Amino acid sequence: MTPKVFRKKNKYAEPVAASEVMAAVMAGLGVDAEQAQARSRLGHLWQNWNMVMGEDLAPLARPLGHHRDMLLIGAEDAMLAQELHLMSGELLERVNAFMETPFFNGVKVSLLMGKSGLDVTACNPLPDEDMGWRAPRAVIPDPVQASGVFLAEMAPDSPVARAYSRFAERRARSKR
Template identity: 55%
Template sequence: MKQQPPAHPSIRRAARQRRKGGGPALAGELLSALLAALGGSPEHARLSLLWQNWEQVMGPELAPLALPLGHHKNMLLLGVEDAMLMQELHLMSGEILERVNAFMEKPFFSSVKVRLVLGKNVLNATASACRTEKMSPAEQSPPRPGPGPVRPSGSFLAGMDPASPVTRCYARFAGRQTGGASQGPSRETR
């Protein structure tokens, strides 16, 4: 049987102090001690708890829309699915800051930056799993390619002046002659 490597002294100390009181060691205290031992700070431990509890912090209506991407100094980075939602969350940034800073128990963030997700990894895995669970099987399948490029029908040629260079150009583009008859196959296919 393989032995576990000894725990860092600060982790053992935090676990021992808690056990002296008679109860088990709290995971948050152990995580703080571990991060401190690795050169992190208690703020990093609190940020980790924020990402894990994102749905409780934001609420059930806002959590699936505002996806945490991380932070940069004192700026909270959020991801969204589309531009309309990006605008809405930008307008709600004051409320988002209140909720997040209340969880952090101090004014940790001073601004919110909202970006399009565009395939970026979000920090709370539960949000991405929830989005997948809520989708129908057709939505979970890979996206199908859209229709090909629109080809002009030449339907406007009847109302255009046949002597105009614009008419001749449009007729050529539509693959028709100015009289309405179709030209032969074009030289290039796009």
């Protein structure tokens, strides 16, 4: 099948389907029809990622793309990456069912590290991200000021009392 060549038409011409235009563009770039169809299917996968993965899994497993027959998935942290790696069989099953063919043979999970996914949710940030929410900084407490005040209440033969006594003595020596 030879792709149509599109020329500028008059204003009364009928609308043309975007898939036909894309097929012509891909043919012009030297991409065969099979590759163009595969790219189109991948585009549909990224657009429907939430539906394919389900609402509980989609925000956790973000699509990063593919490399040959390997599906690339991103995770926010290492624990989640490990869980997704263990679920790779289920992820493959869901994606290949959507593609209606065994398109991928493996899953590679890596950390997002600030990268955005190819799914639609990457364009629409979550409400917390939109408001500039940041995790609170950890407050580092001041060093403990041991004065030995609690020694009177402790049993003198207990290991805790002996350790506290030594700690208080060292703190007192370091202040001199």
